[in-house]
Amino acid sequence: MYAVITLISGLLFGLGLAFSEMTNPSVVIGFLDIFGDWNPSLLVVMASAISVGMIGYSVQRKRTTPLFSGKWQIPTLQQIDSKLIIGSSLFGIGWGLSGYCPGPGLTALVNNPSEGVYFVAALIAGSGLHYFQAYITNK
Structure with a gap:
């Protein structure tokens, strides 16, 4: 089950990268060029990633162990x-x-x-x- 969850997570991550155009270096460089031709579209990607992370930490606080592992692997x-x-x-x-x-x-x-x-x-x-x-x- 761990391998299936890992595969699904990787596929979702890859789809998210492709859909958001994070795989296009000109879009990323446009986002980082705040004093030039700035492209703010990746702010939506950043907000989405932060939201998913917040949900993940909320779930982690409510559960003693993850569903498919023996322990949480959280940076200390x-x-x-x-x-x-x-x-x-x-x-x-x-x-x-x-x-x-x-x-x-x-x-x-x-x-x-x-x-x-x-x-x-x-x-x-x-x-x-x-x-x-x-x-x-x-x-």
Whole structure:
């Protein structure tokens, strides 16, 4: 059942990305260009995502365990540290420069392979560097 729920969730997420045009880098860059030719359409996407998240946390507060798992997997860190600042800054810079974040970036392998290959290669390289750094640090 876990695999079925995961598949359905992924399909809904992908449909939402495609329907909202989050897979189109020019729409994303237009949203981020608040001092230029700003495209506010992604505000609806953001409001929808926040609403779904609020509903999810409301359900989580009322249930002791999830329906298809033994425990909730909720982030527990509450402090803002340098890893959070640096990571979110790098994410934002990459998103602003390319117009892709990881979900829509993967769809670019099909929609726009000439850009998608470079984005996904950079995503894999960045993830590899993170794990390499974590391995060296914990050694």
